[in-house]
Amino acid sequence: MTDNPDWAGLKVVVAGLGLSGLSAARVLAGLGAEVTAVDGGDGPALRAKAEQLAGVAVRLGDGDTLPEGTELVVTSPGWPPSSPLFLAAEKAGVPVWGDVELAWRLRRPLAATGEPAPWLAVTGTNGKTTTVQMLASILTAAGRRTAAVGNVGVSVLDAVLADEPYDVLAVELSSYQLHWAPSLRPHSAAVLNLAPDHLDWHGSMEAYAADKGRIYEGNRVACVYNLADPATEALVREADVEEGCRAVGFGLGAPSLSNLGVVDGLLVDRAFVEDRANSAAEIGAVSDIVPPAPHNIANALAAAALARAYGVDAKAVRDGLRAFRPDAHRIAEVAVVDEVTWIDDSKATNTHAAAASLAAYEPVVWIAGGLAKGATFDELAAGAAGRLRAAVLIGEDRALIREALARHAPDVPVIEAAAGQTGAVAMAEVVRTAASLAAPGDTVLLAPACASMDMFTNYGERGDLFAAAVRDLAK
Template identity: 85%
Template sequence: MTAVDFKDLPVVVAGLGISGISAARVLRDLGARVTVVDGGDGEGLRARAASLGADLTVRLGDGDTLPEGTRLIVTSPGWPPNSPLFLAAEQAGVPVWGDVELAWQLRRPLPETGEPAPWLAVTGTNGKTTTVQMLASILTAAGRRTAAVGNVGVSVLDAVLAEQPYEVLAVELSSYQLHWAPSLRPHSAAVLNLAPDHLDWHGSMAAYAADKGRIYQGNQVACVYNLADPATEELVIEADVEEGCRAIGFGLGAPGLSQFGVVDGLLVDRAFVPDRQKNAAEIGAVEDVNPPAPHNIANALAAAALARAYGVDTKAVREGLRAFRPDAHRIAEVAVVGEVTYIDDSKATNTHAAAASLAAYEPVVWIAGGLAKGATFDELVRGAAKRLRAAVLIGADRALIKEALARHAPDVPVIEAAQGETGAVAMTEVVRAAAGLARPGDTVLLAPACASMDMFTNYGQRGDFFAEAVRALQD
């Protein structure tokens, strides 16, 4: 489908991570002359460079200089727009693509239709992975050849180049990826929510929102937005879509026209039904959603809206939601010890995700802290104050949360744990402190509202150590 002839095209791939290596190999196979650049240098990077073979050029320790003659840059998602390499590219008139743009350009027509597989795309500050996996489960229940791709499951490049082509793709897209995907035009797309995140990369909330809003550009059938988050509807209003594309809202109340919602414990579609002025269709029940926390029900409604926009019937929506199982570290019950429930939501790495998690439980002993990434915590604490039994704070930016608790929940006991410790040792201390504060009927909730890398390898390791420490309480 691409109009670009990659034969002998001088292309720079920025970043020697997983997506960079994948892009470099694909471009090499297309005949491009590929140079991979990375500002880092070390044994691990050199091993990755060696794995690419001798027919690619790899330049380590210098990710800033634009190689002479470059005609295209394909960047890994993490490289910020103000990187010297991209500023030099802008001055030289060299386009910059992300891996998603490259994949979009390389789509191939399906034998059945003569058109590429449609993309049903999802973005948002939180809930993207869960929603995309729910969507893929629904599409699978409908008998479609599909995959959850992007930041989850199969890489988007691998998906579009798969030997056995997919009929439809459920695509998770980050704001980074959307920033570098100027040609993307999904069949239908959803923005789940918007809250401050990655502002150090984007430079401002307005720039972050604008990049999220790119997902609606050129939508063909439906722009799905969150009724509880007016900023998502604003992005729909501002989008340039194809004639006939509809705005479809989702929320936890009874649905209005062209909306998905909840009525008496049932999930309801009042958008893709005949005579929606008078009719609605049952597409499932709250009990079909695992787990049935409010924010997860909203995720299910967004996934259902995208599936219905694609033409999936109501039976497949229900079957797909019932078959779905969430990833580890996402509001996962670890154990009940001494009548206290321990919940691992280590994936709640920002304030918006933590707020959704806190809203699902009461009373809560809250384990929070880590790397704040520029976030503030007043709104989060103010909203959750009445649910808090106590708080156990960890990590580099714990003081920010402690100060917010002092302002908005001064009567909530606070313990600062694991000062100077990391890894399993730290989490064992944290869990014991939380257990000492909890009463029968309480929930100890790991929903840190922060990134993990100051104390743990990643949020997964943080959650694993939490689960291990909880299980040790049972011994």
């Protein structure tokens, strides 16, 4: 394989028939490659997807065997490096790319600049989607044609091949995607935070952090990091960047030189101003951010830093933040019932996200549990202990949270609910139980710190059923 392959006749295997796999297979077939799409699953849904792929050979029920003569494998993000298909590719000397790597290599130059549209990239354990959407809102306010792409919104492949080209892309990247994107070199990038997650996929925290850190490789203008998370700064120090690229921190306190922060309720930039040693620029206010929870303010500062690195003025940052509203299931207020506030943060699928959510409310009846994905809960329980009125635990790995609470918050009442139940029936019981524990002035917070698939289709269904059960309670 060369950096610029002749796609015509190239024998490519696409691993996985999810959204990114389908997109990659179509694009590669359109370029003239000989594409075989493989998936370990089978059934009516996958067969229906296979029928959509004109000119692509599809092999269902066998995702482990590398077809003879394969010259490139393009994988969907969820397939782990330990998959037999990839081990066979490594043994045969066949490169493995992700959809992001493929998109990066297929970028086309803009007529105005002669270069491809720059990527402003975001990763982190939590907050990626919100930050990228904030960034896209800011870039739109600045008059740029842009989109939130990657692990959110528009497919990154569709974005780079769009008939009407984008000026700049706001790109959300997961650790999975970064693992399979060796050539990626963003204009500027941010790592929002770093906490244990997906360790079953990566094998260790060190491997997980190393994949996150790939986002800084080759940055041209700014490596944006979280002042409250030293691990993110450590990744900047280890990165091989272009000469002149700067480290820019963001945090919730008054900013020092070359950082962004908060002063008297204002968002302040001391990084992208002419005389940053002696002056700063006001780029918005905490009141411009919805909701103004601490972690969401941090997300806004990270988005602002990337936008400012790209050259966006202060007014566009403010206008973009004012226009932005978060997606569903992200610290969304559902209702106030009998002076108790009910909050849906079903998107908090790991301990780091749940900790950020818990820090925004007090006192809390906490609904938590599900699939732990290899996580431990002692640090989360210890940090939340002083805020908890009670806890309602659900799901397959509830015992891990119960034991952590027993160690670090022994006085907090803990009730296990919906054992053996799933879906709407389970959530109705969970909400009734939480209501019986809450007092006027409390917040009932769905921030499970776990994945949802043991009881629900996904975190979205979990949040929807929670909101429906709360509305029923209000009636």
